[in-house]
Amino acid sequence: MNRPWISASRNLFLRTTARQCSLTRARLTVQFRRNLTQSVVRPISFKGIFRSSNEEKRQVLLEQDNLFHVLSKSPLPEMRDRASMIKKYGTCPVCESEGHKNKPTYDCPDCGYPTHCCEEHHHQGREAHKEVCSVLRQVNEDDHDLRSGRSMKEFEFPSAQGFDEAVNMANWDVFFYTRSFPSMDSDRSIRHVSKLLTYPITIASVLHQATPYKYGEQITAEGMRSIAALKTVLYPTNQLNNDAQAQVRTETVNIYLLGARAEATLPSHIWLQLAYLFPSTPFHIHFVGPDALAPNQEPHTTSVNERLFFTYDNALYEDYHEKIEKFDPYTDLFFMFSPGIGHFKEGWKPSIEKLLETKCPIFITGYDESDMDNDIKAVEQDYQFDWILKPTVNEYRSLKRDVNLMDVRQTILANYGIWGIRGKRYDVVHDPEANE
Numbered sequence: 001m002n003r004p005w006i007s008a009s010r011n012l013f014l015r016t017t018a019r020q021c022s023l024t025r026a027r028l029t030v031q032f033r034r035n036l037t038q039s040v041v042r043p044i045s046f047k048g049i050f051r052s053s054n055e056e057k058r059q060v061l062l063e064q065d066n067l068f069h070v071l072s073k074s075p076l077p078e079m080r081d082r083a084s085m086i087k088k089y090g091t092c093p094v095c096e097s098e099g100h101k102n103k104p105t106y107d108c109p110d111c112g113y114p115t116h117c118c119e120e121h122h123h124q125g126r127e128a129h130k131e132v133c134s135v136l137r138q139v140n141e142d143d144h145d146l147r148s149g150r151s152m153k154e155f156e157f158p159s160a161q162g163f164d165e166a167v168n169m170a171n172w173d174v175f176f177y178t179r180s181f182p183s184m185d186s187d188r189s190i191r192h193v194s195k196l197l198t199y200p201i202t203i204a205s206v207l208h209q210a211t212p213y214k215y216g217e218q219i220t221a222e223g224m225r226s227i228a229a230l231k232t233v234l235y236p237t238n239q240l241n242n243d244a245q246a247q248v249r250t251e252t253v254n255i256y257l258l259g260a261r262a263e264a265t266l267p268s269h270i271w272l273q274l275a276y277l278f279p280s281t282p283f284h285i286h287f288v289g290p291d292a293l294a295p296n297q298e299p300h301t302t303s304v305n306e307r308l309f310f311t312y313d314n315a316l317y318e319d320y321h322e323k324i325e326k327f328d329p330y331t332d333l334f335f336m337f338s339p340g341i342g343h344f345k346e347g348w349k350p351s352i353e354k355l356l357e358t359k360c361p362i363f364i365t366g367y368d369e370s371d372m373d374n375d376i377k378a379v380e381q382d383y384q385f386d387w388i389l390k391p392t393v394n395e396y397r398s399l400k401r402d403v404n405l406m407d408v409r410q411t412i413l414a415n416y417g418i419w420g421i422r423g424k425r426y427d428v429v430h431d432p433e434a435n436e
């Protein structure tokens with residue numbers, strides 16, 4: 001049962017845009033601050049990291065022994081922009097502790113980031129800065145390496161897996177090994193690749209039969225039922241072995257990504273890594289949310305091959321939901337990557353209510369412990385639901401840290417943790433008195 005293609009609804013698009021313009025000023029400011037923080041901790045785009053085929057001979061800008069640069073003096077404009085952002089929106093932590101605000105205009109010579117208002121305060125705040133300083137230094141060199149123009153061998157990914165070659169999904173290391181990823185020989189390469197693959201492989205890790213999460217530990221009884229339903233479609237041959245008469249289900253699995261941002265800009269070969277792990281199943285990935293498309297793009301559906309389809313739509317999810325005919329726990333699931341539900345409770349409410357009605361699994365990630373806790377508290381407060389995956393550290397988190405440009409003391413790992421819920425099932429309760 002393939003769903004009919006969802007055509008772009010101009011009307012809906014205009015309605016959504018009008019609605020976003022009517023946000024009150026206060027809400028816009030909150031939204032702006034959140035977007036700013038979120039685009040730093042959750043980048044809007046991965047464009048620019050991958051070379052297009054017509055610039056195959058991109059020139060090497062930085063040699064491997066020349067990756068550290070003070071951000072504001074970096075040969076790469078993108079890095080200099082980052083320094084300007086920090087100098088504009090950040091605060092000197094020493095000044096802050098003394099109760100006043102000054103911009104961090106002084107560049108720490110060890111990590112290259114603007115950290116304090118002056119050399120004196122940098123010296124005074126040295127102890128407190130020490131730990132994050134080495135993290136920032138690593139991020140500095142990683143970011144320059146990523147844009148150095150060298151040929152990125154680690155981004156040459158394997159294709160389909162042989163049917164007899166089992167994939168081990170316990171963690172990144174064994175995943176790369178059993179999937180035969182070439183050139184994953186340095187921690188830096190692993191950090192680069194994990195930052196991109198965290199999106200498709202986090203999804204795969206909760207669905208795959210070699211999932212790192214265990215029944216009774218992270219996966220609840222309700223979770224087991226939800227995943228078993230999806231597995232009848234993801235592993236149709238298992239069913240055949242059990243019962244030769246059983247019909248092989250060949251439906252498409254729909255993955256709805258709510259509030260999609262950077263993950264919507266990942267090249268298709270990154271998403272193919274999800275499809276390769278389930279060789280019998282067609283996937284349709286729906287990237288939905290105001291940032292799912294660049295401002296000049298119209299909503300559209302496209303495919304990589306006969307097994308992988310993408311829809312991009314910048315509607316609010318609650319509106320997009322209405323365009324889908326039917327949701328089925330056997331074929332449909334939802335993912336929200338660091339949605340910030342706790343910060344934006346009212347905004348998420350109409351969408352979450354609709355998700356819970358479907359009884360399909362909903363998986364949510366957070367970029368650190370407090371981000372997860374905020375979201376969990378907000379959901380526990382406002383909704384009735386069943387746990388399917390108890391909050392846990394995500395084995396497939398990004399291993400590359402992102403820096404909050406509004407406060408460089410805060411660094412995060414994309415998809416650090418994961419949890420899963422679904423709408424509560426109200427079973428028909430047997431009333432013994434009625435039978436007597």
Ligand SMILES: [Zn+2]
Pocket residue numbers: 092093094095096102116117118121
């Ligand atoms: Zn200061």
Ligand SMILES: [Zn+2]
Pocket residue numbers: 108109110111112113115129132133134136
């Ligand atoms: Zn430093």
